Amino acid sequence: MEEVKKKIAILGSTGSIGTQALEVIEEHAEKFQVEVLTTNTNADLLIEQAIKFKPNAVVIVDETQYQKVSEALWKHDIKTYTGKEALAQVVEMKEIDVVLTALVGYAGLLPTINAIKAKKTIALANKETLVVAGELITKLATENGVHIYPVDSEHSAIFQCLVGEILNPIEKIYLTASGGPFRGKKRDELQNITKEQALKHPNWEMGAKITIDSATLMNKGLEVIEAKWLFNLKPEQIDVIVHPQSIVHSLVQFTDGSMKAQMGLPDMKLPIQYALTYPYRFPSKSPRFNFMDYPNLTFEKPDLETFKNLKLAYEALEKGGNLACILNAANEVAVDAFLHDKIKFLQIADINEQCMNAVKFVKNPSYKDFVTTDLETRKFAESLI
Numbered sequence: 001m002e003e004v005k006k007k008i009a010i011l012g013s014t015g016s017i018g019t020q021a022l023e024v025i026e027e028h029a030e031k032f033q034v035e036v037l038t039t040n041t042n043a044d045l046l047i048e049q050a051i052k053f054k055p056n057a058v059v060i061v062d063e064t065q066y067q068k069v070s071e072a073l074w075k076h077d078i079k080t081y082t083g084k085e086a087l088a089q090v091v092e093m094k095e096i097d098v099v100l101t102a103l104v105g106y107a108g109l110l111p112t113i114n115a116i117k118a119k120k121t122i123a124l125a126n127k128e129t130l131v132v133a134g135e136l137i138t139k140l141a142t143e144n145g146v147h148i149y150p151v152d153s154e155h156s157a158i159f160q161c162l163v164g165e166i167l168n169p170i171e172k173i174y175l176t177a178s179g180g181p182f183r184g185k186k187r188d189e190l191q192n193i194t195k196e197q198a199l200k201h202p203n204w205e206m207g208a209k210i211t212i213d214s215a216t217l218m219n220k221g222l223e224v225i226e227a228k229w230l231f232n233l234k235p236e237q238i239d240v241i242v243h244p245q246s247i248v249h250s251l252v253q254f255t256d257g258s259m260k261a262q263m264g265l266p267d268m269k270l271p272i273q274y275a276l277t278y279p280y281r282f283p284s285k286s287p288r289f290n291f292m293d294y295p296n297l298t299f300e301k302p303d304l305e306t307f308k309n310l311k312l313a314y315e316a317l318e319k320g321g322n323l324a325c326i327l328n329a330a331n332e333v334a335v336d337a338f339l340h341d342k343i344k345f346l347q348i349a350d351i352n353e354q355c356m357n358a359v360k361f362v363k364n365p366s367y368k369d370f371v372t373t374d375l376e377t378r379k380f381a382e383s384l385i
């Protein structure tokens with residue numbers, strides 16, 4: 001009997017996670033069928049991917065490139081769409097089983113909401129969705145009986161440690177952080193950091209936005225918030241520990257004091273694959289960890305004075321409401337400005353802090369409040385640049 005293939009939609013197929021997801025799918029072609037691919041602007045790669053994986057439909061968000069994509073793909077019998085609305089709606093196609101959300105930033109929110117309403121399983125690589133609207137998203141997922149499987153390596157580690165522990169409460173979790181390229185540096189050493197320096201991550205190869213977020217520790221701050229919503233934890237149950245080798249991907253501590261960790265070489269294909277194959281583990285040819293290559297695994301405390309973004313994230317978590325949405329929007333604007341040489345490295349966290357103090361706080365935000373908060377914060381952040 002032929003096995004039924006899992007039908008996958010990849011939102012953001014031309015980015016770092018998207019391209020690695022397609023490698024995973026190619027290695028297990030008998031198990032998966034690509035149903036939808038989307039990109040923001042990378043028409044050439046989208047066309048190449050579509051011809052190779054033969055999805056039912058593709059979306060290019062950038063409308064100026066629509067004609068190019070549709071001309072290239074109509075003879076392959078692939079439907080082509082364009083625009084933000086198409087991106088938000090394409091997840092509702094009835095053939096799709098799993099939506100992998102690999103979009104960057106706030107843009108992931110609406111497509112994810114629509115995918116949950118359409119009862120699609122979510123493989124979540126877009127952490128900003130849970131940062132911005134974690135309460136709304138988790139509630140919606142529960143109401144629709146939808147599972148959200150984490151792709152973020154730390155959260156995948158926690159998720160893997162929790163298999164078989166359904167009856168056992170979590171005492172706390174430790175999210176590991178590499179510390180980024182500037183670990184051990186103080187504020188005065190970071191005054192004149194260039195984007196080229198900040199874009200050199202020691203262990204992981206990722207997109208530009210998340211690489212800058214790793215250098216400022218904002219990424220770990222966003223991950224603390226993401227963990228709260230994924231695993232239903234209180235802020236004091238989430239600890240961050242710097243682990244420069246990135247071998248221990250995160251840990252869970254249970255009420256008897258036992259700790260479980262998930263380990264391996266830093267390789268995003270593992271958490272991507274696990275989110276697509278859970279509860280099964282499929283074979284992988286990725287290189288194996290060798291203890292003798294890493295005789296010393298080390299751990300240290302994060303420096304919250306130098307990297308105050310992490311402190312801001314805990315503050316957003318404690319106060320709740322729309323504060324994490326404010327922090328996220330401010331950070332998206334500030335990182336973009338830094339990547340365009342408009343502000344200095346340390347100003348990223350300053351702008352985030354100023355926005356959290358200035359933009360109107362809403363205690364119980366609706367979806368509309370998040371949209372307004374995001375817009376207002378972006379406007380205010382721009383005025384600071």
Ligand code: MN
Binds near residue numbers: 152153154223
């Ligand atoms: Mn991560």
